[in-house]
Amino acid sequence: MAVPKRRTSRARQGNRRSHHHVTPPQVQYCPQCNEPVLPHGVCPNCGYYQGREAVPVKTEGK
Amino acid sequence: MRHRNAGRTLSRSASHRLALFRNLTRALVEHERITTTVPKAKELRPFVERIITIAKRGVASGDPIKTLHARRLVIARLGPVAKVELLDVKGEPTGKTLLKKIFDDLAIRYADRPGGYTRILKLHKRRLGDAGPTAIIELLKQGEVKAAKRSAAPATTAPTPRPEPKPESAATPPSESPEASASTNSPTGQEAAASEPKSNESQS
Numbered sequence: 386m387a388v389p390k391r392r393t394s395r396a397r398q399g400n401r402r403s404h405h406h407v408t409p410p411q412v413q414y415c416p417q418c419n420e421p422v423l424p425h426g427v428c429p430n431c432g433y434y435q436g437r438e439a440v441p442v443k444t445e446g447k
Numbered sequence: 448m449r450h451r452n453a454g455r456t457l458s459r460s461a462s463h464r465l466a467l468f469r470n471l472t473r474a475l476v477e478h479e480r481i482t483t484t485v486p487k488a489k490e491l492r493p494f495v496e497r498i499i500t501i502a503k504r505g506v507a508s509g510d511p512i513k514t515l516h517a518r519r520l521v522i523a524r525l526g527p528v529a530k531v532e533l534l535d536v537k538g539e540p541t542g543k544t545l546l547k548k549i550f551d552d553l554a555i556r557y558a559d560r561p562g563g564y565t566r567i568l569k570l571h572k573r574r575l576g577d578a579g580p581t582a583i584i585e586l587l588k589q590g591e592v593k594a595a596k597r598s599a600a601p602a603t604t605a606p607t608p609r610p611e612p613k614p615e616s617a618a619t620p621p622s623e624s625p626e627a628s629a630s631t632n633s634p635t636g637q638e639a640a641a642s643e644p645k646s647n648e649s650q651s
């Protein structure tokens with residue numbers, strides 16, 4: 386069975402992990418309330434989508 | 448290979464899927480607006496719209512025999528749910544079956560609308576169990592027109608993405624008011640800073 390010949394050095398381990406980062410979500414900002422909004426999504430804060438279209442009711446508080 | 452196999456199976460057998468679409472159709476017609484997952488909403492749309500179109504054609508013909516034929520075609524698609532009596536907002540029976548509402552209300556409401564009787568709106572809220580993306584699907588109201596106003600191009604999908612994605616180039620045409628453009632500037636800094644560390648990404 387294949388088995389590592391050498392212990393992985395910290396540098397090598399770090400180099401391998403250098404790509405392991407998460408990318409921030411791509412967000413836009415609601416033209417209505419300026420909250421971050423996912424593209425093509427209804428604003429979770431004010432319920433607006435596509436300009437003047439108030440779609441779901443507001444969830445106040447929370 | 449799934450060449451030429453359009454549509455989602457939604458992890459269901461054909462009969463299960465058909466039952467799902469029938470149930471969702473009943474719910475949508477009854478409530479006018481329902482919240483489901485994005486894939487279900489997208490699959491439901493053609494199913495419902497085709498039914499409405501058949502009903503429309505039958506009613507528009509003015510011929511009772513053709514209307515009856517359309518009625519039977521719709522029943523063939525809806526199966527047992529066609530006869531389900533719909534409830535109103537309070538849960539009281541309306542005395543109207545699903546089939547009746549489709550023919551008496553929707554076919555009239557959408558008489559002049561060349562397809563596209565529904566709207567899907569994606570929500571931010573994820574489902575609790577599987578974090579599935581949710582969406583609202585709703586029946587358009589009488590005489591609704593496109594929401595796209597002065598701020599954006601007439602394309603339906605474009606307006607929201609359009610104004611924001613390039614706030615760096617401040618000369619974006621659709622910034623509708625000074626308040627909006629001014630407010631986009633502060634997020635710009637955050638966005639730029641946030642997108643900085645992704646110099647190279649090979650995994651998500």
Ligand SMILES: [Zn+2]
Nearest residue numbers: 415418428431
């Ligand atoms: Zn908003």
